[in-house]
Amino acid sequence: MGNVIVITGGGRGIGAATARLAAERDYAVCVNYRHHQMAAQAVVDAITQVGARAIAVAADVAVEQDVIHLFETVDQRLGTVTALVNNAGILEQQMRVEHMDAARLHRVLATNVVGSFLCAREAVKRMSTKHGGNGGAIVNVSSVAARLGSPGEYVDYAASKGAIDTLTLGLAKEVAEAGIRVNAVRPGFIDTEIHASGGEPHRLERIKAAVPMQRGGQAIEVARAVLWLLSTEASYTTGTLIDVAGGK
Ligand code: NAP
Numbered sequence: 001m002g003n004v005i006v007i008t009g010g011g012r013g014i015g016a017a018t019a020r021l022a023a024e025r026d027y028a029v030c031v032n033y034r035h036h037q038m039a040a041q042a043v044v045d046a047i048t049q050v051g052a053r054a055i056a057v058a059a060d061v062a063v064e065q066d067v068i069h070l071f072e073t074v075d076q077r078l079g080t081v082t083a084l085v086n087n088a089g090i091l092e093q094q095m096r097v098e099h100m101d102a103a104r105l106h107r108v109l110a111t112n113v114v115g116s117f118l119c120a121r122e123a124v125k126r127m128s129t130k131h132g133g134n135g136g137a138i139v140n141v142s143s144v145a146a147r148l149g150s151p152g153e154y155v156d157y158a159a160s161k162g163a164i165d166t167l168t169l170g171l172a173k174e175v176a177e178a179g180i181r182v183n184a185v186r187p188g189f190i191d192t193e194i195h196a197s198g199g200e201p202h203r204l205e206r207i208k209a210a211v212p213m214q215r216g217g218q219a220i221e222v223a224r225a226v227l228w229l230l231s232t233e234a235s236y237t238t239g240t241l242i243d244v245a246g247g248k
Contacts, residue, residue, distance in 0.1 A: 004078045005230070006030045006070070008061050008119055009088030011040030013192030014141060017219035018085055018226050019043050019054070025227055028053035028078045032070055032088065034060050053078065061088045061115030071122040080133070083230045084123040086116040086164070087141040091157040094198045105156050112160035113167075116140055120171060120182075128178040135179025137230045138171070140164050141222075142184040144245045154198060161186075165241055172239030181238040183229045188245025189216045212247030 005022045009015040010031035019029050020043065029047055031054060033040035040056040047054035057073050059066035074081055090111045092104055120138055127136030145158035146165050165184060172182035189211060195203040204216035225244045228234055 002079075003027045003082045004030070004074065004080060005083040005085065006032065006074055006081050006119070006123070007085040007087055008032045008059075008115065009034070010085075011036050011043055011056070013194060014187065014190060014219045014222045015085070015087040016043050017223040018087065020046060021220065021223045021227050022083075022230075023047040023050070023052040023054060025231070026052075027083065030054070030070075030074045030078060030081075031056045032059050032061070034058070034088070060111075061119055062110035064118055067115070067118040067122055070119075071126070075126070081123055081126050082134070082136045084119060084136070084138045085141065085226055085230075086119050086138065088112075088115055089141060089143075089160075089194070091154045091194060091198050094153045094200060096152055097155050100156055108154075108156045108160055109163075112157070113163045116164055116167060120167070124171075124175055124178075124180060127180050128175060130178045133179070136181075137234075138180065138182045139226045139229045140168050140182070140184040141226070142168070142186045142241065144186050144188045144243055144248055146186060148248075168241060169239050176238055181229075181234070183234070183237060183239070184241045185222055185225045185229065186241055186243045186245065187217060187222045188243070188248040190222060191216045191218055210248065211245070215246060217244060217246055 005027040010019040011033040044054040059070035127133045142164040143161040146161035150158035168184040
């Protein structure tokens with residue numbers, strides 16, 4: 001059986017770049033999406049046109065039944081998952097903490113934290129040698145925001161990524177004996193549509209001078225780190241956080 005990868009939020013941005021690179025590296029690819037079906041289907045079409053296997057599956061990672069359905073669909077259509085990229089993530093309008101309401105906090109934490117936990121749970125159930133699986137690898141997409149804090153923009157988002165770092169450290173130790181490696185990438189400022197969600201589509205232009213390399217990153221530069229962490233090249237690497245942030 002070949003490698004089967006689930007990439008949450010795989011239709012756009014970093015997830016889409018990861019999906020395309022995974023296909024080049026001989027994974028059968030599940031492109032999960034929440035709203036943008038056409039974007040996810042375009043990634044699937046690009047992959048299948050070069051002869052690789054891919055499917056698009058709708059699921060809101062914050063909804064437990066959706067996540068269960070996502071992994072059951074992968075079982076049936078691609079085979080047992082061997083790699084998970086917990087990439088789906090959101091941020092909301094830039095504001096200070098003193099203006100954030102509970103509904104916003106719940107939304108951000110539900111997708112970024114609860115969603116990553118639920119997907120990790122379903123992957124571990126299938127990968128763990130203690131449950132009869134053959135092992136696997138998980139990469140969580142965190143952010144340098146976890147250590148910078150994102151003051152004045154989205155401290156809630158930054159805190160959610162702090163939780164992802166801790167999930168990575170804890171889960172890596174929990175499942176190391178079960179043949180599963182768990183790592184994270186922490187991107188810096190990457191050129192995707194996520195910045196528009198914060199109300200500033202051209203955010204990178206404003207802040208790139210604060211990056212030692214004097215530029216924002218591209219999604220493919222993050223995808224390459226993700227695919228390395230998933231590969232056997234990283235066979236002794238677990239519980240590690242890799243910054244992909246131009247020195248920021
Ligand atoms: P993006 O272009 O806005 O894409 C986000 C993706 O997540 C979309 O495919 C979206 O699906 C999906 N998504 C959002 N909520 C979801 C949910 N509840 N269930 C399933 N899918 C959901 O963002 P990006 O910049 O590529 O970000 C990808 C990851 O990298 C995120 O975790 C983000 O926090 C992290 N990151 C990004 C940067 C950056 O500068 N761009 C920096 C550090 C970390 P739909 O297309 O269906 O909406």
